[in-house]
Every structure is written in structure tokens, then in C-alpha cells.
Amino acid sequence: MNKAILQIENLTTSFRIRNKYHAAVDDVSFTVNENEIVAVVGESGCGKSALALSIMQLHNKQRTKSEGTIKYKDQNLLTLNETQMNKVRGKEMGMIFQEPLTALNPLMTIGKQIEENLDYHTDLSGDEKKKRTIGLLTQVGIPYPERTYKQYPHELSGGMRQRAMISIAIACNPALVIADEPTTALDVTIQAQILDLLKDIQSRTKMGIILITHDLSVVAEVADRIVVMYAGQVVETGSVKEIFNNPLHPYTRSLLNSIPSATSEKNRLHVIEGIVPSIAKMDRVGCRFQDRIPWIPKHAHEERPQLHEVGKEHFVRCTCYKEFYFQAEGDALTHDITQSR
């Protein structure tokens, strides 16, 4: 059993909208171990990024409040002040963002942006920092690190920028890296390279990675464990093997069913009808997914859905999974037609 790096317990992050707080991350608990990639999956608006920013505490303090505990190396990050937190950010935890062009400062050279991390967390001299930075650029597979050191973000391709972004995140050898949709803005061919790179760095440094994504093919490729989020809640967690072989929650099953497949005989791609409810409007009691599976009888859902242990380290929220079935394709079609009339 690996050592736990980060233990999130009952984390609730709420945003203030017109003087009322609404939870975007609702009572989330999970653990990230050393040398482990935990994937957090879900559609847009499920609270994945809100969760990532809560861990780093990068939310606007005036409009957000976080409750629960985020335990990192025996300290609760939520009780740290800004100065203490700045010692954790960048040094202990690195973050990779989705869009590497906007996430890099257009007026600073790549080298300086990586070095900035070293500026605040190490006592290295200028030359040492430069050497380290060039080493990092080499490590992330940038072909001409000396040249890239002096280049600006706009001079690099998307993949190269994301590599530079990764070297910023790992500059101080953090124990944990949070990658928020690191491949979403990239070409498919580049996506694979970036994932390989992450996996490679992880296997060498033994760090933990939280990989936030909506792309399940990415998850299958690199992750060890999966946390499926829906409407701010964890609806299912388990090992990758378990989730892919034995998905239980209707949402997880729908997500897996929505992966386009080259070999599939289906000619229509599965679509989850409806959208994720907005945090200000949703009903916080009852199963949050029930509106999107209306053909499942109401009594199948729990009144206050809990996480149930269904296997080794496999948890599912609500009891509706027991009675869940996919609508036959024809049904969905007639449904569409009647609606359009």
C-alpha cells in the first residue's frame, strides 16, 4: 500500500451568487497516494475544475468558501494563510492548465516563467536556476531547450507550450501535480505524447497526479483510480479496471457508453439527454442524476443518496444503479420525434 499524499475529506466549496452560497463541490472525499494517478471525470459543470482550484486554493477568496479538510503531509491546507499556502503552491504541488497559450504570460520568456517557480522556492543562484530550467525543458522533451529558454509562448506550438507548462508544474519536484484537462486543447496525436510524458515523469518521480478530464479514453490509458463526479458530488469511485469492467452508477455507464468506438456496430453514438443542473438551481435532496434518466422509476432512487461500498474500494452513490437499464435506441428516437412535434 502506498503512502497517502493528499487526503480530501468532506470538501465542500461554495460560490457566492447574489449573496447566497451554492456548493459546486459538494462533500467530496478521496485520497491520492504516492505514485498514483487519480482521474476525476465528469461532464463540464460537474465541479471538477472547482475541485482542482480548491485544492490549490486559487479561488477568489471573496466569493468562495471551502469547508472540510484537505490534508497534505499532516497539515490541513484550508487552515493555512496566504503566505503559508504560497509555500505549498508551486513547491509541494504543481498545476497544469488546460489551455497552454492563455495560461502562459505572453510577455515573459519560457525560461523566466519556469525560473519564477525556482525564485520563490529555492536558494539557487541565477546560473544554477538557468541550468535547472534547461534541464527541465530537456526532461519534458523539448528538442532545443537552450533556444526555447529564450522564446516567448507565442513562438511555440501547442504541444511545446504544454510541455513548458508541465516543466513549470514540476520545477520544484512537487509531491503532487494537478492536471486540469491537460490534453483538451491539443491535437489527438499530441495528446498521446503529453499523456506519455506525464506518465513517464510520474514513474520516475513517484509523485501523485490528479488528472482532471472528461475524456475517458485518456483515463483508460494512464489512470490508476477513477473518481466520477456529477453535479458536484462523487457518484462512483474505484480502480480503473473495476470501473471499466463493472461500471454501476447510471452516470458512469452512460459516460462509458458515450465513448465513440471504431469497432462498434452501433451507428448512433449514445447521448446522455439533458444537461448538468446549474449549481444555483439544482435540487440538493435526492439523486441528482434522476432527471436525466426519467424512465427509471422514482422508487429506485434513495431519498438521501449515500455512497455504498459494492466491491473492494468500489463505491457507488444511490441505489438506482440496481434498476438501471439503457433505453432501447428506438425508444429514444420516438421520444425525439414526439418532442419535436
Add this chain to the structure above:
Amino acid sequence: MWKFILRRLLVMIPQLFLLSIIVFMMAKAMPGDALSGQEINPRANPAELDRIREELGLNDPWYQQYLRWASNAVQGDFGISYTHKTPVMDVIEDRLWNTVFLALVTLIFTYMLAIPLGILSGRYNDTWVDKTVTGYSYVGFGTPIFIFALIMLFIFGFALDWFPSGGSVDSKVDEGTFAYVVSKINHLILPALSTALIATTSTIQYLRNEIIDNKIKDFVRTARSKGVPESKVYSRHILRNSFLPIAAFLGYEITGLIGGAVIIETIFSYPGLGQLFLSSVSLRDFSVVTAIVMMTGFATLLGTLLSDIILSAVDPRIRIE
């Protein structure tokens, strides 16, 4: 870079040529000429006036006059001022420097006010600090410069008598002495401050909005994720990006101040280009008018070039080849 500047300077030639034709024709299209004022003078002989007109070439077709004027102008000779009886360049030179000094001091005041106020307002937006600064900006936007300058003149030049109320230098001090420089500056402060207090409001708002836009940008979040302290997030990331458009606007700002000093110079009876321009128009001193318009046009073109050069210097995404 040098190639670019050279190319831009070459492009200016046809632009200036076009401007000169328009300016010249407009000046000619104005009713009367430099001698019209003499027609009501009972002692002036109309036949004599006609003879002078003929001698000066004022009866020639416009293109002949234009060619004569243009070929001299290219050599830096804009002719002789009818009213001052001296070469136009001599008349303009002193005034030009006065206006340039006024513009520079105004610019310094403008940015001395705009940068700190804009930063405060943008960083602490929607607080009472921001509301006060924005309130001042709205009042500034709404106040006509000629009213405000008169109020300033009345309070500080007349009632309190802190600053001289007209001229560009005390006539009693000798040129080249330290007292002369002090007197020059003393005469500049009131007109420069009056313009700056009004002109700065747009720069304040511009900077404020840039900061508010930039502080929610992704790269700022990246900086925070590196553990960069808040003060450094501002100085290294937010402010540098927010200054870009302001820096780029500097060139235009300078030209605007040189060309637009007519009102302020008239109110403070400051002997600058604007005041000279206004008096030359009313006296039909066309040689001075055309020379000033040509110079302002040239300054505008230089200003845009300067803006481009500044922008390419501060923004690595814009490189001039």
C-alpha cells in the same frame, strides 16, 4: 527594425505631399488674403495693393503658387510671415519649443496621476478607493477644459497668485541663467496641470479596465499556482500586461498634446504653436498657417511611428522586421 523605420519614413512622403495640397488649397480657399486688411485703410492705395499682390504672386493660379511654395518648403523655407515680417521658421521655432515643453510636462503630470490612480482603482476595484477615483474620472470626462482651465487660472494664478497667469517666461530674467529655467518651469506648471487633470481621466480608466481584465486571465492563475506572492503577481504579471496599450498610446498622446494645445495656450496666453496658429488664421497669415499644419501633420505621422516602435519594444508578439 531600421528597415521598417526607413520604410515608414519613405511612406510619409506621399502622405505629406497629399496633406500639403489639401492644406494649401484650403488656405487659398479662405476669403481674403494677407493684404485684405489693408483695403479699409484710407491711407492705402488700392493700386499699390494690387501691385504688391502681383509682385508676391498672389494673382497667379493656385498650382503655380503651390509649386513655388512646395519647392521652398522642401528646403525648409516656408516663406516670410506677412504679419511678423520675419521668416516663418523663425516665428515658429520659439513657439514650437514652448509647445513641446508644455506637452512634455503635461505628459509627465498625466502619467504621474494616471499610473498610481489607475493601479489603485484596478487592483481594488469596486471598493471605496475605486469609486472615488472613478467618480473623479467621470467629473473629469464631463468638465470642459476651457472652463476648468479658467477656474484654475482664477484660483492659482489670480486669487492665490501662486503661479504667473500668462506668458512662457519672466521678461526680467536673462536667458541661460538658472532663474530663467525656474521661471520657464513656473510658467508651465499651471497650464500643464490643468490639461493633465482632465486628460488623465481617460488614461486612468483605460489602465483600470486593463488591470481588471488582466487579473482574471489564465496566466495570472498560473503565476499564483507557482506560489508567487500577490504583490509580485501584480508587478510581474498583471501590470506589465496592462501597460501595453498605454505604452502604445504614448506616441499618439504626444502628438495630440502638440496639436491640441490651442485652447490651453490661448487661456493662459502661453506663446506656443496653438496660440500662434489661432492668431495667424485670423490675420490671414497663410504662410504661418500652412507651415504649422504641415508640422503638426508630420508630428502625427511621427507619433504613430513612435507608437509602433514602442509597442514592438514592449510586446514580444509584435516584432517589426
